[in-house]
Amino acid sequence: EIVLTQSPGTLSLSPGERATLSCRASQSVSSRFLAWYQQKPGQAPRLLINGASNRATGIPDRFTGSGSGTDFTLTISRLEPEDFAVYYCQQYVTSPPGYTFGQGTKLEIK
Amino acid sequence: QVQLQESGPGLVKPSGTLSLTCAISGDSITSDEWWTWVRQPPGKGLEWIGQIYDRGNANYNPSLKSRVTISVEKSRNQFSLTLSPVTAADTAIYYCALNTGYSQGAWGQGILVTVSS
Numbered sequence: 001e002i003v004l005t006q007s008p009g010t011l012s013l014s015p016g017e018r019a020t021l022s023c024r025a026s027q028s029v030s031s032r033f034l035a036w037y038q039q040k041p042g043q044a045p046r047l048l049i050n051g052a053s054n055r056a057t058g059i060p061d062r063f064t065g066s067g068s069g070t071d072f073t074l075t076i077s078r079l080e081p082e083d084f085a086v087y088y089c090q091q092y093v094t095s096p097p098g099y100t101f102g103q104g105t106k107l108e109i110k
Numbered sequence: 111q112v113q114l115q116e117s118g119p120g121l122v123k124p125s126g127t128l129s130l131t132c133a134i135s136g137d138s139i140t141s142d143e144w145w146t147w148v149r150q151p152p153g154k155g156l157e158w159i160g161q162i163y164d165r166g167n168a169n170y171n172p173s174l175k176s177r178v179t180i181s182v183e184k185s186r187n188q189f190s191l192t193l194s195p196v197t198a199a200d201t202a203i204y205y206c207a208l209n210t211g212y213s214q215g216a217w218g219q220g221i222l223v224t225v226s227s
Contacts, residue, residue: 035213037156044205044217045148045156056215088156092212097169099146099158 002027004089004102012110019076021105023089028069033092036065036074040085084109112137114206114218122225127194132206132218134187140164144209147180147191149202162189196225
């Protein structure tokens with residue numbers, strides 16, 4: 001079983017700053033199978049990035065996904081007030097077919 | 111643009127059966143796509159439950175496989191989740207979603223299901 005570990009658990013930053021969120025896999029993951037989601041309180045998750053680096057429709061270009069193998073990163077270049085939320089990484093597993101999520105990183109206003 | 115809406119009982123008794131439906135609008139359940147259920151216990155992270163293809167092929171989370179069934183109702187353009195028997199640990203917000211590649215690109219708003227006597 002491949003486990004995704006996100007760090008840090010909580011990240012405290014100010015609007016305008018740069019955020020770097022990490023997702024580390026216990027075994028190598030195909031970049032095709034790595035996604036990032038944003039979840040605000042009381043809302044469903046929203047897909048930000050799939051294929052490790054492809055922004056979903058309507059996602060601002062301040063969100064950038066990168067990485068390969070076991071280390072993946074979500075970078076938010078200049079934080080807007082609406083970016084403070086919880087972020088999850090997710091992987092697709094081929095055998096047996098399915099998905100697992102990281103435990104999440106809470107991005108809070110400093 | 112596809113829209114998803116979960117419905118079902120908000121309260122289920124322990125050892126009972128949780129049954130939820132996801133109504134689809136703006137898309138057809140027979141459009142060669144995968145449809146997914148995800149849950150989230152209050153204050154906790156996301157857990158993938160399973161997915162189904164319009165032809166009925168389904169995959170389940172190994173930790174839930176013995177208790178879960180996902181099915182398609184083509185005539186009603188919806189898909190369903192059944193989980194049985196349930197315990198308090200199954201209390202969660204349940205989301206339905208549409209897969210986009212190897213991810214979930216569209217989500218319902220979620221429905222809170224509490225397991226309690």
